Amino acid sequence: MTLRKVLSGLLKANGYVSGGALAKGAGVSRNTIWKAVEQLRADGYQIEAAPRRGYKLISSPDCLRDYEVSLHLKTVDLGKPIHCLDRVDSTNQFARQEARQGAPHGTLVVAEEQTAGRGRLGRTWTSWPGASLCFSLVLRPNGVAPTDAPQLTHVAALAVARALRNDLGIDARLKWPNDVVVDGRKLCGILVEMSCELDLIHYVILGIGINVHRPSGDLLEGGLAGKAAVLDEFVGAPVKRALLLGAILASLEQCYIDWLNKGFEEIRREVKLLSSTLGRHVEVAAPDGPVAGVAVDIDSRGALVVEGPTGEFRKIYAGDVTA
Amino acid sequence: MKLSEIRELINLVDKSGLAEFEYECSDGDRLVLRKSVSSAAPEPPSAVEPVRPQVEVYPEPEPSPAASAGQDESLAAGEFVITAPMVGTFYRAPAPGAEPFVEVGDVVEPGQTVCIVEAMKLMNEIEAERRGKIVKILVENEDPVEYGQPLFILKEV
Numbered sequence: 001m002t003l004r005k006v007l008s009g010l011l012k013a014n015g016y017v018s019g020g021a022l023a024k025g026a027g028v029s030r031n032t033i034w035k036a037v038e039q040l041r042a043d044g045y046q047i048e049a050a051p052r053r054g055y056k057l058i059s060s061p062d063c064l065r066d067y068e069v070s071l072h073l074k075t076v077d078l079g080k081p082i083h084c085l086d087r088v089d090s091t092n093q094f095a096r097q098e099a100r101q102g103a104p105h106g107t108l109v110v111a112e113e114q115t116a117g118r119g120r121l122g123r124t125w126t127s128w129p130g131a132s133l134c135f136s137l138v139l140r141p142n143g144v145a146p147t148d149a150p151q152l153t154h155v156a157a158l159a160v161a162r163a164l165r166n167d168l169g170i171d172a173r174l175k176w177p178n179d180v181v182v183d184g185r186k187l188c189g190i191l192v193e194m195s196c197e198l199d200l201i202h203y204v205i206l207g208i209g210i211n212v213h214r215p216s217g218d219l220l221e222g223g224l225a226g227k228a229a230v231l232d233e234f235v236g237a238p239v240k241r242a243l244l245l246g247a248i249l250a251s252l253e254q255c256y257i258d259w260l261n262k263g264f265e266e267i268r269r270e271v272k273l274l275s276s277t278l279g280r281h282v283e284v285a286a287p288d289g290p291v292a293g294v295a296v297d298i299d300s301r302g303a304l305v306v307e308g309p310t311g312e313f314r315k316i317y318a319g320d321v322t323a
Numbered sequence: 324m325k326l327s328e329i330r331e332l333i334n335l336v337d338k339s340g341l342a343e344f345e346y347e348c349s350d351g352d353r354l355v356l357r358k359s360v361s362s363a364a365p366e367p368p369s370a371v372e373p374v375r376p377q378v379e380v381y382p383e384p385e386p387s388p389a390a391s392a393g394q395d396e397s398l399a400a401g402e403f404v405i406t407a408p409m410v411g412t413f414y415r416a417p418a419p420g421a422e423p424f425v426e427v428g429d430v431v432e433p434g435q436t437v438c439i440v441e442a443m444k445l446m447n448e449i450e451a452e453r454r455g456k457i458v459k460i461l462v463e464n465e466d467p468v469e470y471g472q473p474l475f476i477l478k479e480v
Contacts, residue, residue: 150443287465318412
């Protein structure tokens with residue numbers, strides 16, 4: 001908490017601030033300030049100290065420590081509490097264990113590295129230490145029927161796309177149902193998992209992974225890391241992940257509350273506007289066989305409507321779509 | 324008749340409550356105007372296209388035999404079912420090629436995952452709510468399932 005207050009004080013000062021002023025702002029002793037500054041320096045913050053003038057923040061590292069993350073939170077529920085981990089098997093797995101033990105709605109799990117990051121159906125999701133932003137949230141949508149929960153995939157994808165569009169000015173679009181793409185290249189993956197009874201949702205785990213920086217060194221060799229789309233290259237500058245996380249959570253909270261209060265229709269309309277799938281010829285590897293045709297609509301439940309060559313309509317609830 | 328006169332007649336008829344209008348000129352020309360309104364009460368003319376509530380009508384294919392098979396199952400004494408809480412795709416294993424969550428004959432505990440139902444990339448791990456022995460698995464892996472459709476028959480142990 002002290003680190004957060006000191007960091008916040010340094011940021012607000014936008015220049016030199018005395019140790020005494022920092023101590024007063026944080027409600028701690030000057031000695032504690034000195035220790036906090038040393039800790040921040042060890043964590044990669046560049047802080048200048050000058051006699052009689054005090055401290056000045058020169059630069060912040062691109063870190064996902066809880067005090068940095070919480071500094072950028074603009075949300076009421078999401079991100080409270082925060083678990084920031086250096087390493088975890090999978091943030092979804094960790095969040096699920098927390099949820100089972102009663103973690104509240106909004107609990108956030110962020111990890112610098114996932115050793116067993118997961119995608120759908122046991123597929124792996126490769127995360128790059130220091131280069132991707134991977135996090136999971138515990139959601140408890142009270143009063144929502146399990147049968148409406150799959151709409152959350154759209155809510156989450158739209159929230160990410162909105163944040164990328166509004167905060168970073170890039171042309172993020174949605175590939176049905178859960179990918180955020182730029183120039184047709186996947187930038188963000190979403191995995192939603194639910195535990196429910198027939199008419200009651202216990203909890204939903206929403207996992208989001210975004211490629212932010214191009215990884216360096218060994219990761220580049222032979223793997224996808226050299227080819228994958230990364231956010232930095234669309235923005236044209238290195239993106240601070242804690243800032244991005246704050247922006248996405250704010251956007252997500254807004255979309256989520258709108259969805260709870262007003263239902264799916266408004267979300268659906270915006271999803272359709274940003275869809276990179278609609279209007280295109282698609283092939284769907286549906287579980288009960290391949291489907292080919294033109295993606296013509298996203299229906300009131302979020303399913304993709306595909307019109308086949310003989311004019312028949314198929315509603316797609318699951319399966320991989322290639323356009 | 325002059326074009327301007329015809330135009331004026333069309334306007335008049337359009338704004339009237341008439342569905343049909345026939346006019347015979349002195350020179351023998353006959354003009355018939357018929358409005359394509361089905362109801363007797365004409366709607367007031369409007370410059371703006373009325374906004375119709377969007378109605379989606381996508382005929383859905385007939386439910387597959389698998390989707391209805393479960394409903395006909397009759398339960399013996401002490402048997403109960405686990406049903407699908409949403410429309411989606413049924414998976415017996417966490418990943419293709421992996422071991423199924425459960426097999427016939429397994430005894431499951433409350434909270435134990437028995438299958439996954441997926442819709443729109445939301446993976447719903449269905450858990451047993453009661454202890455029981457799996458007697459029958461009613462759907463095939465990757466079958467589409469409907470809301471409320473029975474997936475497993477279990478027997479109290």
